[in-house]
Amino acid sequence: MFTDSHAHLFFKDFQDDLDDVIQRAQDAGVEYIVNPGTDLTTSRQSIELAEKYEMVYACVGFHPHDASKADDESLKEIERLSTHPKVVAIGEIGLDYHYNFSPPENQREVFTRQIEIAQRRNLPIVIHSREAEEDTLRIVEAMMKNQPNWRVNDGELPKGVFHCFPGDVAMAKKIIDWGFYISFPGPVTFGNKPNKPNSMVDVATTISMEHILLETDSPYLTPAPHRGKRNEPANIPHIAKKIAELQGLSVEDVGRTSNFGVHKLFGIGTYPS
Numbered sequence: 001m002f003t004d005s006h007a008h009l010f011f012k013d014f015q016d017d018l019d020d021v022i023q024r025a026q027d028a029g030v031e032y033i034v035n036p037g038t039d040l041t042t043s044r045q046s047i048e049l050a051e052k053y054e055m056v057y058a059c060v061g062f063h064p065h066d067a068s069k070a071d072d073e074s075l076k077e078i079e080r081l082s083t084h085p086k087v088v089a090i091g092e093i094g095l096d097y098h099y100n101f102s103p104p105e106n107q108r109e110v111f112t113r114q115i116e117i118a119q120r121r122n123l124p125i126v127i128h129s130r131e132a133e134e135d136t137l138r139i140v141e142a143m144m145k146n147q148p149n150w151r152v153n154d155g156e157l158p159k160g161v162f163h164c165f166p167g168d169v170a171m172a173k174k175i176i177d178w179g180f181y182i183s184f185p186g187p188v189t190f191g192n193k194p195n196k197p198n199s200m201v202d203v204a205t206t207i208s209m210e211h212i213l214l215e216t217d218s219p220y221l222t223p224a225p226h227r228g229k230r231n232e233p234a235n236i237p238h239i240a241k242k243i244a245e246l247q248g249l250s251v252e253d254v255g256r257t258s259n260f261g262v263h264k265l266f267g268i269g270t271y272p273s
């Protein structure tokens with residue numbers, strides 16, 4: 001059994017066949033799907049999906065692309081939505097300097113303010129970082145120092161996940177130390193070729209499975225052998241198979257270990273026996 005720890009089923013790519021998409025995911029062994037929001041509207045839609053489908057869980061937050069849409073009122077609403085019982089994290093939040101759809105300064109402020117929401121609510125965060133790793137790490141580290149009790153209950157709770165992990169092995173080790181997970185989508189299946197280096201493959205080979213989660217980022221980032229088509233959660237086994245190969249584990253081990261991570265991070269499912 002698997003969890004798709006990051007999919008966007010609210011996008012209109014899925015409006016015509018969502019019931020089938022959910023059924024195919026279940027048939028492929030996907031037990032849970034976590035849906036991060038990207039702005040206020042999609043955060044609300046994410047909660048509606050979580051209410052409709054038992055296997056779906058929601059995250060609420062403004063994606064860095066949409067940071068310029070976030071104001072005092074909408075951030076207050078994100079905090080209010082985060083009290084819904086099926087909201088498991090604040091996300092996806094972070095920095096994306098590849099497109100700079102929102103001004104970088106604005107992205108940094110909205111990222112910081114949403115970490116504050118997560119800290120007040122003692123929730124984990126789902127981080128999106130693209131070509132902005134230095135600033136992302138600097139902000140996360142500063143915010144952890146600000147609130148040393150964030151995600152500390154009886155013991156230490158995981159603080160979040162870096163989705164579509166953008167870094168190298170050194171960055172992976174650092175954020176694991178801080179209490180974060182790494183998650184890999186479809187591009188990990190593309191391999192590592194001399195003319196097209198793929199740091200995901202290095203990280204997925206080097207880092208212990210207990211720190212790794214699986215995701216599709218549907219409808220984007222479709223894994224091999226379905227590149228070019230719409231992505232959907234039923235493709236998770238392709239990613240699990242590739243990671244199993246890199247880790248020298250069975251696909252079952254990859255599913256069980258990553259589901260344990262999902263349980264610790266998001267509180268979804270039961271403690272595996």
Ligand SMILES: [Zn+2]
Binds near residue numbers: 092128129163164
């Ligand atoms: Zn993302």
Ligand SMILES: [Zn+2]
Binds near residue numbers: 006092
């Ligand atoms: Zn995403």
